[in-house]
Amino acid sequence: MEYYTLANGMRIPQLGFGTYKLNGFSGAMAIKSAINNGYRLLDSAYNYENEGALGQGIRDADVRRSDLLVTSKLPGRYYAHPKAPSALQESLYRSGLDYFDIYLLHWPNPQDDQYVEAWNALIAAQQAGLVRTIGVCNFLPAHLDRLQQETGVLPQINQIELHPYFNQLEQRQYDEEHNILTEAWSPLGRASEMLKDPTLIEIAKRYHKTVVQLILRWEIQLNVLPIPKSSNDRNQLSNLDVFDFTITASDMDKINVLTKPDGRTHNQDPATYQEF
Numbered sequence: 001m002e003y004y005t006l007a008n009g010m011r012i013p014q015l016g017f018g019t020y021k022l023n024g025f026s027g028a029m030a031i032k033s034a035i036n037n038g039y040r041l042l043d044s045a046y047n048y049e050n051e052g053a054l055g056q057g058i059r060d061a062d063v064r065r066s067d068l069l070v071t072s073k074l075p076g077r078y079y080a081h082p083k084a085p086s087a088l089q090e091s092l093y094r095s096g097l098d099y100f101d102i103y104l105l106h107w108p109n110p111q112d113d114q115y116v117e118a119w120n121a122l123i124a125a126q127q128a129g130l131v132r133t134i135g136v137c138n139f140l141p142a143h144l145d146r147l148q149q150e151t152g153v154l155p156q157i158n159q160i161e162l163h164p165y166f167n168q169l170e171q172r173q174y175d176e177e178h179n180i181l182t183e184a185w186s187p188l189g190r191a192s193e194m195l196k197d198p199t200l201i202e203i204a205k206r207y208h209k210t211v212v213q214l215i216l217r218w219e220i221q222l223n224v225l226p227i228p229k230s231s232n233d234r235n236q237l238s239n240l241d242v243f244d245f246t247i248t249a250s251d252m253d254k255i256n257v258l259t260k261p262d263g264r265t266h267n268q269d270p271a272t273y274q275e276f
């Protein structure tokens, strides 16, 4: 595993593990396997209703809690004070953990206009030692500018939808200029038709890699941190096997041009989308 270093000095693996839809007994088993298979960064959310399975997977795995980076996220319905601190504390109770390494605001929900209030709650949680690093998901430049102007604190991480069909060049540039690490959610496009793209198949064959491995490697070479989800051992292991090859600049360009203006998997544009 190779690492990025966040602006606050925290070292973070270049590839993490998504847990959306990993729930209950089978979810806990899949999370335990992911840890035993080598993942050290885990991504969950209050809204996934699996922080309990996450905590169980962590307790069952053969790796110390202190060697893991555990992420969860605050849902929009708890952004207003005093709901935010108690929701974060509930996340901790659900997981059975006494701190999160990373806690993120899940969506900006611009119509509610409560994300600055919620951000202040994360700043306070960090000061209280409940969270080591704070960040956001799905924030656009205008939202991030407001956090900076109104709190003076920028997120360390911005987790956004990113894959070859939606490569987020402008948001990536903004994040990089502001020392914010971009994480890629749905880095495999949720296993959509994208995995059958002829350009990706042709390039992957030349590197003797799968299309999925090519995509994950491309994301890392963009200085992005992908968090693929997989419920099975074979895919979990294969998705980690991306550190033994380098995509050439010309092949990177061929993948970069696959992006589409309407390439989002679920048409969730953070400028208007609301999630509670």
Ligand SMILES: NC(=O)C1=CN([C@@H]2O[C@H](COP(=O)(O)OP(=O)(O)OC[C@H]3O[C@@H](n4cnc5c(N)ncnc54)[C@H](OP(=O)(O)O)[C@@H]3O)[C@@H](O)[C@H]2O)C=CC1
Pocket: 017, 018, 019, 020, 021, 043, 044, 106, 137, 138, 159, 160, 184, 185, 186, 187, 188, 189, 190, 191, 212, 227, 228, 229, 230, 231, 232, 235, 236, 238, 239
């Ligand atoms: N902040 C946010 O707003 C959001 C965050 N997220 C986070 O990002 C994570 C990843 O995104 P997600 O939406 O789950 O989608 P992904 O792009 O990670 O795709 C997951 C799908 O890919 C399949 N898959 C995984 N590995 C392989 C492989 N090697 N070959 C073929 N198929 C494979 C999985 O199937 P199988 O399980 O059978 O392997 C699953 O169907 C989430 O789990 C969540 O943690 C996601 C959405 C929004």
Ligand SMILES: O=C(O)C(=O)[C@@H](O)[C@H](O)C(=O)CO
Pocket: 020, 045, 106, 266, 268, 275
């Ligand atoms: O999975 C997440 O983190 C989400 O934010 C969800 O919106 C997810 O993207 C979804 O599609 C729910 O229908």
